[in-house]
Amino acid sequence: MVARVKLGSQGLEVSKQGLGCMGMSAFYGQPKPEAEMIQLIHHAINSGITFLDTSDAYGPHTNEILIGKALKGGMREKVQIASKFGIIWGDGKAEVHGDAAYVRAACEASLKRLDVDCIDLYYVHRIDTRVPIEVTMGELKKLVEEGKIKYVGLSEASASTIRRAHAVHPITAVQIEWSLWSRDVEQEIIPTCRELGIGIVPYSPLGRGFLSAGPSLVQGLSxxxxxKNNPRFQGENLESNKRVYQEIVEMARGKGCSASQLALAWIHEQGDDVCPIPGTTKMNNLDENIGGLGVSLTADEMAQLSALADMVKGDRSAYMANTWISANTPPLPSST
Known part of the structure; x- marks a missing residue:
């Protein structure tokens, strides 16, 4: 079975690896068949992967409904549900909202879709730069006190926003993109989390699939x-990034594991406060990802893999304005 780790300092315990559920319902091509995804989720839980990651933005809404259906029949007690709020899709664009009334309305709606009484970990999905983070956190604190959520998280928040939020109510986890080829968070975000005792949840630990499948992934995208719009999958960037993948494949071959397992091993070796959430819609990929927990790396191997970051070309997202780089909020207005 999969080992368990303490995430943050408030008592949340999760499987050492989670399952990102976004791709089952949104963004990565057409939604996948519901019955197959429920079977996949059950297989994950029975294999010891009990930390399920979703959001009201995935679908929108349909991924939470899927998770709710998958947890019928006694499964709810076996898992830790992480969901998120803050992103509203309209006319092909994302709007971010963090005002108190919206926080409460979003939580109530997610509870209904998930068909649960309480969400284990509730993240601010993206930071509303128009609303002081203290306002958003104040409402989340009330939801904790009311028993509607157990723990609070942030996603793609800047170091200063993390500090301000944590001063209102303890932050249990920060979710950020962190992988062999996305290392910008190591300068400020990771040290801030560790100073404050906040767990780290890396999303896209397999480079949105590229560190697992390489160029064939890009060729097969619908x-x-x-x-399709990822800067790292375009032109000269892609040619350079192919070499990163080839280096990983060569090293994995020497260790008798897959490229995916090697990339996941690198993130697991970052510390016991780290819980990556690779997503998949295929049973064999899920089993392969779990196998990454059994791969150990020497200091020399870690250094060799870490050096690959220098070869990576292109922004990690086509929407960098929606990352921690631009995630500061205005100060709370003075009461005087």
Whole structure:
């Protein structure tokens, strides 16, 4: 079975690896068949992967409904549900909202879709730069006190926003993109989390699939897959990034594991406060990802893999304005 780790300092315990559920319902091509995804979720839980990651933005809404259906029949007690709020899709654009009334309305709606009484970990999905983070956190604190959520998280928040939020109510986890080829968070975000005792949840630990499948992933993307616009999958960037993948494949071959397992091993070796959430819609990929927990790396191997970051070309997202880089909020107005 999969080992368990303490995430943050407030008592949340999760499987050492989670399951990102977004791709089952949104963004990576057409939604996958519901019955197959429920079977996949059950297989994950029975294999010890009990930390399920979703959001009201995935679908929108349909991924939470899927998770709710999958947890019928006694499964709820076996898992830790992480969901998120803050992103509203309209006319092909995302709007971010963090005002108190919206926080409460979003939580109530997610509870209904998930068909649960309480969400274990509730993240601010993206930071509303128009609203002081203290306002958003104040409402989340009330939801904790009311028993509607157990723990609070942030996603793609800047170091200063993390500090301000944590001063209102303890932050249990920060979710950020962190992988062999996305290392910008190591300068400020990771040290801030560790100073404050906040757990770290890396999303896209397999480079949105590229560190697992390489160039063949890009060739097979459908027109409805938003990764088509990823700067790292374009032109000269892609040619350079192919070499990163080839280096990983060569090293994995020498260790008798897959490229995916090697990339996941690198993130697991970052510390016991780290819980990556690779997503998949295929049973064999899920089993392969779990196998990454059994791969150990020497200091020399870690250094060799870490050096690959220097070869990576292109922004990690086509929407960098929606990352921690631009995630500061205005100060709380003075009461005087």
């Amino acid at each position: 027109e409805s897959d938003y990764r």
